[in-house]
Amino acid sequence: MSLPERTYIADALRAETVGGVLLLIAAVVALVWANTLGGSYEAVRGFHLGFGSIGLDLSVQHWAADGLLAVFFFVAGIELKRELVAGDLREPKKAVLPVVAALCGMAMPALVYFVVNTVGGGSTNGWAVPTATDIAFALAVLAVIGTSLPSALRAFLLTLAVVDDLFAILIIAVFFTSQLNFLALGFAVAGLAVFYLLLRKGVRGWYIYVPLALVIWGLMYNSGVHATIAGVAMGLMLRCHRRDGEKQSPGEHIEHLVRPVSAGLAVPLFALFSAGVSVSGGALHDVFTKPETLGVVLGLVVGKAVGIFGGTWCAARFTKAELNPDLRWPDVFAVAALAGIGFTVSLLIGELAFTDNPLLTDEIKAAVLTGSLIAAVFSGILLKIRNAKYRKLCADEDLDEDQDGIPDVYEQGNPEYHRRMAKIFEAKAAEHRRLAEVASGADAGDDGPA
Numbered sequence: 001m002s003l004p005e006r007t008y009i010a011d012a013l014r015a016e017t018v019g020g021v022l023l024l025i026a027a028v029v030a031l032v033w034a035n036t037l038g039g040s041y042e043a044v045r046g047f048h049l050g051f052g053s054i055g056l057d058l059s060v061q062h063w064a065a066d067g068l069l070a071v072f073f074f075v076a077g078i079e080l081k082r083e084l085v086a087g088d089l090r091e092p093k094k095a096v097l098p099v100v101a102a103l104c105g106m107a108m109p110a111l112v113y114f115v116v117n118t119v120g121g122g123s124t125n126g127w128a129v130p131t132a133t134d135i136a137f138a139l140a141v142l143a144v145i146g147t148s149l150p151s152a153l154r155a156f157l158l159t160l161a162v163v164d165d166l167f168a169i170l171i172i173a174v175f176f177t178s179q180l181n182f183l184a185l186g187f188a189v190a191g192l193a194v195f196y197l198l199l200r201k202g203v204r205g206w207y208i209y210v211p212l213a214l215v216i217w218g219l220m221y222n223s224g225v226h227a228t229i230a231g232v233a234m235g236l237m238l239r240c241h242r243r244d245g246e247k248q249s250p251g252e253h254i255e256h257l258v259r260p261v262s263a264g265l266a267v268p269l270f271a272l273f274s275a276g277v278s279v280s281g282g283a284l285h286d287v288f289t290k291p292e293t294l295g296v297v298l299g300l301v302v303g304k305a306v307g308i309f310g311g312t313w314c315a316a317r318f319t320k321a322e323l324n325p326d327l328r329w330p331d332v333f334a335v336a337a338l339a340g341i342g343f344t345v346s347l348l349i350g351e352l353a354f355t356d357n358p359l360l361t362d363e364i365k366a367a368v369l370t371g372s373l374i375a376a377v378f379s380g381i382l383l384k385i386r387n388a389k390y391r392k393l394c395a396d397e398d399l400d401e402d403q404d405g406i407p408d409v410y411e412q413g414n415p416e417y418h419r420r421m422a423k424i425f426e427a428k429a430a431e432h433r434r435l436a437e438v439a440s441g442a443d444a445g446d447d448g449p450a
Contacts, residue, residue, distance in 0.1 A: 019263025020140020026268035027275040034276030045273040055222045061273045065348055068266035070217055070231035075262045076165040077235020078255040083162050085241045096321035097312055098156060102163035104311025105339055106131040109303030113295035122291030126353045126364055130299025132168040132345035135161040136267055138338050141376055145383045148391040152324040157335050168345045172226045176352040185223035191216040196237045267344055274347045277362045286363055293367035300340040300371030308336035334382035340375030342368060
């Protein structure tokens with residue numbers, strides 16, 4: 001891939017790796033807190049604050065799910081826009097594989113869940129729970145374990161996860177929208193139109209956009225449409241292509257500023273107040289015996305791997321789409337298994353799917369945690385095996401013999417690079433000739449009389 005694209009993906013990986021670690025810490029804290037001091041945990045996340053007069057008197061848990069996750073989806077919207085105008089999704093031939101993989105990777109888990117619950121007599125309301133991939137966790141595992149894997153694999157996962165986020169957003173908007181308040185929705189759409197016009201006019205200033213964004217979010221929440229949709233819509237409106245003289249587009253600049261807030265604060269706090277479920281021997285037994293929870297686990301572990309790998313293979317086999325020549329099919333299967341980590345959005349959809357049954361909601365959350373853990377361990381083993389094979393290739397890809405900060409693989413068509421390398425090799429040759437003469441003199445001295 002191009003150097004700017006490789007740099008962007010590397011930066012995204014660093015941020016998501018840190019975010020994934022914080023997310024894991026938050027989830028562990030939530031589980032420990034809920035299982036040791038459950039009363040205080042429920043009291044804190046159930047505490048209400050806000051402004052009832054404007055319909056925003058929410059619990060801490062709802063502020064995290066509806067408010068903080070809007071920041072996460074705002075970043076997802078920017079990522080999607082960037083992929084559409086500057087990344088792999090702008091070229092149909094390159095976009096086919098990750099798009100088909102994402103669609104099949106959502107359809108198959110839903111089908112697995114539906115079959116398990118139809119056969120087992122469970123509720124089919126949770127069909128969407130295992131369809132989502134957690135980009136922070138997945139990229140964190142890939143970055144930590146797959147240090148030598150090719151950049152193309154990281155790009156494939158990132159693009160796949162972005163498309164996955166888009167369709168998860170559409171699922172939330174279409175299937176988990178309550179009764180609509182058309183007046184509030186109309187004002188929210190009007191606010192988005194103002195937001196768009198200000199961007200196109202080149203108006204600058206966070207003191208304009210942040211208050212406007214909060215108003216749009218509040219109106220969207222009161223409209224009955226899930227409030228995170230407002231974040232996605234605003235992210236998609238940002239310009240993500242660079243003009244002459246720009247080092248970063250406005251979208252890339254804002255993403256650079258907001259991503260740490262999303263990965264380091266918004267998502268971990270959501271996990272802290274959503275992942276706290278009671279874990280016991282009986283609860284774990286229920287995860288593998290109840291059709292709803294078993295459907296989630298099998299959907300994440302089996303459905304994701306089969307759906308993504310099968311969809312990618314079929315697209316490469318029966319269309320003009322081609323797998324990146326740097327990748328092999330075992331790499332694709334490892335990433336397909338990795339996509340079974342469905343933490344953040346799966347927890348959110350689990351809450352939306354079973355709002356009238358708190359006990360089943362907690363059991364679904366336990367199933368999401370269990371399935372994500374199994375997927376992480378299984379994919380980690382596969383990635384570790386592939387990583388060993390790619391270690392040498394990675395060293396070649398990062399080689400920078402002329403020490404100019406640009407890997408040599410990107411400078412093969414640059415005459416100046418070859419001139420610099422010629423000087424380096426000439427200097428090395430001169431040094432080796434000098435060392436040869438020194439060694440010859442030493443040998444002659446050894447052969448002389450004692």
